[in-house]
Amino acid sequence: MSSLLETPVARRTANSSIQLLLGRDLINEHIAREHAAVRKEVISAQPGHRTREDLAYSYDRDHGALKRGLPMRTLYHSSVRRVPTVGAWARNMSDAGAEIRTLNGRFPRSIVFDRRVAFVPAHRSDGDPSPDEAVMITDPYGVGRIVDVFDMFWERARPWYGGNGRDDKGLSTTGTQRAILRELCQGRTQAQAAKNLGIGSAWINEQLGQLRKKLGVQTLNEVIYWWATSPDQEEDD
Template sequence: MSALTAYADAMPDLLVDLRDRYQVARSPDDAVQHLVGRRLINERIAAEHSAARTEITAAQPGSRKPEDLAHSLERDRAGLRRGLVMRTIYHASVRRVSAVGSWASDMAALGGEIRTIQGRFPRSIIFDRRVAFVPVYTAEGEGSPEEAVMVTDPLVVARLAHVFDLFWERADLWLGARTNLPEQGLTTNPTQRAVLRELCLGRNQKRAAKNVGISAAWLNNQLRELRVKLGVETLNEVIYWWAGSPDHDVHD
């Protein structure tokens, strides 16, 4: 009984060890690979970055250290110079972080596109819509920086790319030559226009937020920013302005 008890107590650690050994020994051609350790994760990301030929999309909800930004800058510059489309989403809070601002300015000068979004969104890096890297989430919903999943299954990657596109459409413009052109002369951003269209259809703010796919708090923040920009105090004044504005005729 003592021996069996000791064996049972050791089983969880044994299974974890077996899992890690299995992940290391798996074929690199597996459609879903569990990567453990920052070094291995960064090696795989660097290899796919070099192999990318059309597009790299990245959703970065957390903060990035200055040394991480500096490390990736030359690699990102090289990708833009060889003609890659590079689109990045950050949380809106990074607009106040000088290191991220410097990185974004350098990227935008070479043709990269950067948007920001309020609220939560999932982290991902997708290369050519062919391979994706996503975090391994804990039971608490947090992603560990020491673990990632590399996905090459076409159906799963397509789904991850679709999720990125949905958040991209709802994100606010920050920097990037591509995104500046359609916004010239406009007062609103795409999210604000979507909200105003919903309100003009008779939806209340709670329903409008749900239809646009944002939180009620984010909707209130967008409307508050617009009131400040227009120099008005009420939503009715915003709606009155919207009805006769050039922004009303933009279809996006």
């Protein structure tokens, strides 16, 4: 039996203002169409890693919108501050008028155009969202709720202009290390933490290794024990 994802499909639910998009080509087609039609504002929350190809694909489109004077707000996870390609993109976009912030924690992915149409992952009860599926929402109440959630995370995030953001205020941990420890203390594995934070498993291993060395301990259990009573965990990231 051939896979549904071999052919892009748009499937409408009983509510015509909610549309399931199957296939990356179809998802990108709808996003590009709405981006071209935007007149007021672009909002984007991107918690995962963006590749060089992703950035190149969106550069001309986003830069063109900024040249037209459109406000653009983009939210990233703070781990991207160490990625040179994303830093260069952030500098260029900031110079063109975009607002970019980073947050050291989990937040939902979304793209919203003119507070009129939103694209979000297709969440299911049987597993994580697939990158080959998305939901397009035009219901004004649904879009309004997505914007409200975005704004809550946006208010907690820190502005970023493309630098590496090394401002840890004399704490024993970096922002990325605190995010990793919070994930692990929620009972998640290192692989799950890496996926949730949009960073590689190798980077998590390196960060935990640096922290063990800094604390003078040998095991992850010792790190977790230290974290339980450390003032670092009170840091509001």
